[in-house]
Amino acid sequence: MTENVDEAAERLSRRWLELPDGVEGAVALHEETLDLARRHPLAESVAESLEIAAQVYARLGALHAATTMAARAVEVRRDACLDAVTAERLGSHVFALDLLAGVFRARGLEDAVTGCLVQLVEMHFRCENNAGVAWAVRELGAQALLAGDADNAVAKLARAEELYAGYGDDESLAEERGECRVLLGRALLARGDRESALPWFERAVRDFTAAGADALAREAEALRAAVSASAEPPAPVLLKIGDFGAADW
Structure with a gap:
């Protein structure tokens, strides 16, 4: 049988x-x-x-x-x-x-x-599937950021940003692209480069707004405002550092 x-x-x-x-x-x-x-x-x-x-x-x-x-x-x-x-x-x-x-x-x-x-x-x-590659490279950058390797995080996240850029302003990727840009900004902050970090938070706000992700836009705007004022950036809430491999079962 x-x-x-x-x-x-x-x-x-x-x-x-x-x-x-x-x-x-x-x-x-x-x-x-x-x-x-x-x-x-x-x-x-x-x-x-x-x-x-x-x-x-x-x-x-x-x-x-x-x-x-x-x-x-x-x-x-x-x-x-x-x-x-x-x-x-x-x-x-x-x-x-x-x-x-x-x-x-x-x-x-x-x-x-x-x-x-x-x-x-x-x-x-x-x-x-370059969008999938971009997401995975982004997560490699997040892993490096969590490990305290800011230079590696910046390199990985910049590469992910390049891959997302290949899709232009594709609105279906706007939220992912914004998350990547927030991470890249945070990695630059970790490397001590506030001036370079600021535009990435600004771009992320626009991405989240385009995606209709208002709560994410507000969190990215709070980051932008803090960095612009040379204040301590707020801790991640919704925009967590690293989505991959959460021990959640």
């Missing part, structure tokens, strides 16, 4: 979500899930089961097991993209890498988080 992979994956997902005995009750389910992935290496429903398993493990604090499942999900999502790329599949690959990066971050493996972003850059470059 031919196996219905979607039904099998759905059953596994339900069992993961209803896991009764914590990590101790997951041994057989763990192997069944990996075995299904071995039999169906391109099945997106299987990737979803792997992602659910990774999140369940992470909530239980079993971070090494979560890493195993999340890494396998990334492989399935990646191979599905390479088999036949679509916008939806690229988005699913981003989700899987974000999940894996969150597990790595929870384990204190910041270099591995960066490695996930490098994979993301490579995939979007290969698929000729």
Whole structure:
């Protein structure tokens, strides 16, 4: 009888979500899930089961097991993209890498988080999606800024800005572009260059206004005003430094 992979994956997902005995009750389910992935290496429903398993493990604090499942999900999502790329599949690959990066971050493996972003850059470059490359390079810049490497952050964020500039004034990217410009301004501030930072906050205000993101525009304007007055810039609220790899499950 031919196996219905979607039904099998759905059953596994339900069992993961209803896991009764914590990590101790997951041994057989763990192997069944990996075995299904071995039999169906391109099945997106299987990737979803792997992602659910990774999140369940992470909530239980079993971070090494979560890493195993999340890494396998990334492989399935990646191979599905390479088999036949679509916008939806690229988005699913981003989700899987974000999940894996969150597990790595929870384990204190910041270099591995960066490695996930490098994979993301490579995939979007290969698929000729420069907007995706720009977002990933932006997040590399945010990682560098969080690590206190202002020069590296400026270089990465300036490169992301160049990639966004290739889309002109495309309003669908206005909010992303504004977020990148705020980060670039903050990186320049971290390097001690207030004069160069100020125009990026001004441009970000215009981007957010064009996108109808009024709350973001107000936050960027508060940054602009503080920098213009040589005052201490306000801490990020909505415009957080780094969206990728949040340990949120």
